[in-house]
Amino acid sequence: MKRARxxxxxxxxxxxxxxxxxxxxxxxxxxxxxxxxxxxxDGMSFITGMVWDPLKGLFGAFPFIYGTLLxxxxxxxxxxxxxxxIAIFLSEIAPSSLRVIISSIIExxxxxxxxxxxxxxxxxxxxxxxxxxxxxxxxxxxxxLFSGKxxxxxxxxxxxxxxxxxxxxIVAAIAREALLxxxxxxxxxxxxxxxxxxxxxxxxxIPYARQGIFGGVILGYGRALGETMAVTMVIGNTxxxxxxxxxxxxxxxxxxxxxxTEATGDVYLSALIxxxxxxxxxxxxxxxxxxxxxxxxxxxx
Amino acid sequence: xxxxxxxxxxxxxxxxxxxFAGCAGGGEGERITITGAGATFPYPLIAKWADEYDKITGxxxxxxxxxxxxxGGIRQITAKTVDFGASDAPMKPEEFEKAKGILHIxxxxxxxxxxxxxxxxxxxxxxxxxxxxxxxxxxxxWNDRRIAELNPDIELPDKEIIVVKRADGSGTTFIFTxxxxxxxxxxxxxxxxxxxxxxxxxxxxxxxxxKGNEGVTAVIKQNPYSIGYIELAYAIQNDVSxxxxxxxxxxxxxxxxxxxxxxxxxxxxxxxxGDESWYGVSIVNADGENAxxxxxxxxxxxxxxxxYMPEQKAKxxxxxxxxxxxDGQKYAEALHYVPxxxxxxxxxxxxxxxxxx
Numbered sequence: 001m002k003r004a005r006x007x008x009x010x011x012x013x014x015x016x017x018x019x020x021x022x023x024x025x026x027x028x029x030x031x032x033x034x035x036x037x038x039x040x041x042d043g044m045s046f047i048t049g050m051v052w053d054p055l056k057g058l059f060g061a062f063p064f065i066y067g068t069l070l071x072x073x074x075x076x077x078x079x080x081x082x083x084x085x086i087a088i089f090l091s092e093i094a095p096s097s098l099r100v101i102i103s104s105i106i107e108x109x110x111x112x113x114x115x116x117x118x119x120x121x122x123x124x125x126x127x128x129x130x131x132x133x134x135x136x137x138x139x140x141x142x143x144x145l146f147s148g149k150x151x152x153x154x155x156x157x158x159x160x161x162x163x164x165x166x167x168x169x170i171v172a173a174i175a176r177e178a179l180l181x182x183x184x185x186x187x188x189x190x191x192x193x194x195x196x197x198x199x200x201x202x203x204x205x206i207p208y209a210r211q212g213i214f215g216g217v218i219l220g221y222g223r224a225l226g227e228t229m230a231v232t233m234v235i236g237n238t239x240x241x242x243x244x245x246x247x248x249x250x251x252x253x254x255x256x257x258x259x260x261t262e263a264t265g266d267v268y269l270s271a272l273i274x275x276x277x278x279x280x281x282x283x284x285x286x287x288x289x290x291x292x293x294x295x296x297x298x299x300x301x
Numbered sequence: 302x303x304x305x306x307x308x309x310x311x312x313x314x315x316x317x318x319x320x321f322a323g324c325a326g327g328g329e330g331e332r333i334t335i336t337g338a339g340a341t342f343p344y345p346l347i348a349k350w351a352d353e354y355d356k357i358t359g360x361x362x363x364x365x366x367x368x369x370x371x372x373g374g375i376r377q378i379t380a381k382t383v384d385f386g387a388s389d390a391p392m393k394p395e396e397f398e399k400a401k402g403i404l405h406i407x408x409x410x411x412x413x414x415x416x417x418x419x420x421x422x423x424x425x426x427x428x429x430x431x432x433x434x435x436x437x438x439x440x441x442x443w444n445d446r447r448i449a450e451l452n453p454d455i456e457l458p459d460k461e462i463i464v465v466k467r468a469d470g471s472g473t474t475f476i477f478t479x480x481x482x483x484x485x486x487x488x489x490x491x492x493x494x495x496x497x498x499x500x501x502x503x504x505x506x507x508x509x510x511x512k513g514n515e516g517v518t519a520v521i522k523q524n525p526y527s528i529g530y531i532e533l534a535y536a537i538q539n540d541v542s543x544x545x546x547x548x549x550x551x552x553x554x555x556x557x558x559x560x561x562x563x564x565x566x567x568x569x570x571x572x573x574x575g576d577e578s579w580y581g582v583s584i585v586n587a588d589g590e591n592a593x594x595x596x597x598x599x600x601x602x603x604x605x606x607x608x609y610m611p612e613q614k615a616k617x618x619x620x621x622x623x624x625x626x627x628d629g630q631k632y633a634e635a636l637h638y639v640p641x642x643x644x645x646x647x648x649x650x651x652x653x654x655x656x657x658x
Contacts (some may be wrong), residue, residue: 262470
C-alpha cells in the first residue's frame with residue numbers, strides 16, 4: 001500500500017518535471033512572438049533587410065543571420081574534424097596514461113568560462129591572426145573567402161577560431177563516448193581478417209558510432225550558434241555582409257547582448273526580440289534536421 | 302541514517318523560517334529601502350553615496366541601485382517599479398509624455414575622451430571637425446594634412462587609422478555623437494545622435510566595434526594606429542593616452558575635473574526647469590575659454606508626485622536627493638566624477654522642492 005503511494009508520487013513528480021519543460025518552452029516562444037509583433041508588420045523585409053541602423057529606424061536582421069550561420073558553420077566543420085580525430089586517438093590509439101591526461105585537458109577546456117576565452121581572443125588570438133595568420137592567408141586572396149584584410153585582427157576568422165576552440169571539446173567528448181561503445185568483437189573480427197587500424201576505424205568504428213558522433217556535432221553546432229560573450233569580444237561587431245572571413249562581422253546573439261539594455265522605442269526593442277525569435281527558430285531547425293538524419297540512419301539499420 | 306535525515310530536514314525548515322522572519326522583521330518605519338535603476342555610468346558614484354548615506358542615517362535608509370542601463374532605467378521609472386531612475390541622456394519627448402510629472406535632476410557630469418595608440422612623442426591635438434571626418438571615413442590616414450596641421454610638432458605615421466566605437470548601446474556614445482553632431486553638419490545629417498550609431502560606409506574594414514569601455518580600451522591597447530572614445534574616469538584609471546581637444550573658444554584643452562566643470566557652468570544659465578522636458582539639453586561644445594567640449598550631465602529621474610509610495614519613504618527619498626546634490630557631491634572627485642557647479646546645484650534644489658507627497 002505504502003509502496004504504491006510512493007510510486008504514484010514518483011510518477012507525478014517525473015510527469016510534472018517533464019511537463020515543465022514543455023510549458024517553459026511554450027511560454028518562451030509565446031513571449032518572444034508577442035513582444036516582437038511590431039517588427040513582423042513588414043514581414044519578410046525584417047529578415048532579408050541588409051541595413052541595421054537604429055538611429056534611422058532601419059532594422060534588417062540579415063547581416064546577423066549571415067554572421068551567425070557563417071561563423072558557427074565553419075567552426076563546427078573544423079571542430080568535427082578535430083574532435084573526431086581526438087576521439088579516435090583517445091579510444092583506439094592512445095596508451096592509457098596519455099588517454100587520461102588528454103581527456104582531462106579536454107574536460108578542462110570545456111569548463112573555461114567564455115568571457116575568459118574572449119579575453120584570450122582579444123589579447124592573444126586577434127594579434128596572431130593580424131600578424132601571422134593573415135599574411136599566410138593572403139596568398140589565397142584569389143578565393144573570395146580570404147580576400148579581405150583585417151587591421152585589428154578582430155574578424156569573423158578570429159570568431160571562428162574561438163568557437164572552434166570552445167566547441168571541439170564537446171564534439172570530442174561525445175564522439176569518444178560513442179566510439180568506446182563499439183563492441184570489441186566486431187573490431188577483432190576485422191583485425192583477424194588482416195585489416196589495418198585505419199580500415200577498422202573506417203569500416204567498423206565510425207559507421208557503428210556515427211549516431212553518437214553526429215549527436216555531439218549537433219550539440220556543438222547549437223553551442224556555436226548561441227555563443228555570445230566570446231564571439232562579441234573578437235568578431236568586430238560590424239553588421240555587414242562580406243564574403244571574406246578576414247572582415248569583421250556580427251552575430252544574432254551578440255547584437256542582442258550589446259544593444260538590448262539601451263534599446264529605446266517599441267520598434268527597436270521588438271526588432272531585437274525578433275532576432276531572438278529567429279535565433280531560437282534556427283537552433284530548432286538545426287536540431288530537427290539532426291534528428292531527421294539520425295532517424296533515417298536508424299531506419300537503414 | 303533515517304533519523305539523521307529527519308533532523309537535517311527539520312534544521313533546514315527552521316533556518317528557512319528564520320530567514321523569512323529576518324526579511325520581514327525590522328518593524329515598520331525603522332529601515333527604509335529606496336530602489337533605483339538605470340545608467341551604468343554613475344553606478345560607482347551612486348554605490349558610494351548609498352554606502353555613505355547608510356552611515357549618515359545610521360542604517361535607517363538604504364539605497365538599492367541596479368545598473369541595468371539607461372534604457373532600462375527609463376522603462377522602470379515609467380512603470381513605477383523603482384523609486385528613481387537614472388539616465389545618461391534626457392528623456393526623449395515620447396518618453397517624457399509617457400512618464401507624466403517626471404523630474405530631471407542632473408546628479409553628476411560625465412566626460413568622454415578621445416583615446417589613441419600612436420608611437421609619438423607628446424599629446425595628439427584634435428579638433429571637432431577633424432574628429433568628425435575621421436569617424437565619417439573622410440580622413441583615413443594618420444599623416445593626413447588636416448591632422449598634421451593641428452600637430453605641427455609631431456611626426457605622424459603614414460598608417461591607416463583604425464577607428465573604434467562602442468558596439469553596445471551606451472550613454473558614452475550618445476555624448477560622443479551629440480558632440481560630433483554639434484560640430485559637423487555632415488555628421489548630423491548622415492549619422493546623427495544616439496546611444497548607438499552605424500559606421501558610415503567609407504570606414505569599411507578600418508572600423509572595429511567593441512563592447513563596453515573596457516572592450517574599446519582593450520582594442521586600442523592591442524592595436525597601434527587606433528583611435529576610440531571612452532569615459533574620462535575609465536581613461537584615467539587605465540592610463541590610456543587621450544587627445545587635447547580644440548574647444549569653441551579655439552583653445553586646446555585637456556579633460557579634467559576643472560575643464561569639464563567649466564563646460565557645465567557655462568551652460569547652467571540656459572537649463573530648463575526641473576519639470577520641463579530636458580530633451581536637447583546639451584553641454585557639448587560649450588562656451589568658455591577653458592571648457593572641455595565633450596561633456597554631459599547624467600540624470601536622476603523621479604516623479605513630482607510621490608503619493609504613490611508610503612509617506613515615510615517619499616520623505617526619505619527627498620532627503621536623500623537633497624543630500625546627493627549638495628553634500629554628496631564631495632565624493633565625486635575621488636572617483637573621477639565631476640562635481641556639479643554651484644548654479645546647477647541650486648537649480649536641483651529648486652526642482653527637489655517641487656516634489657509633493
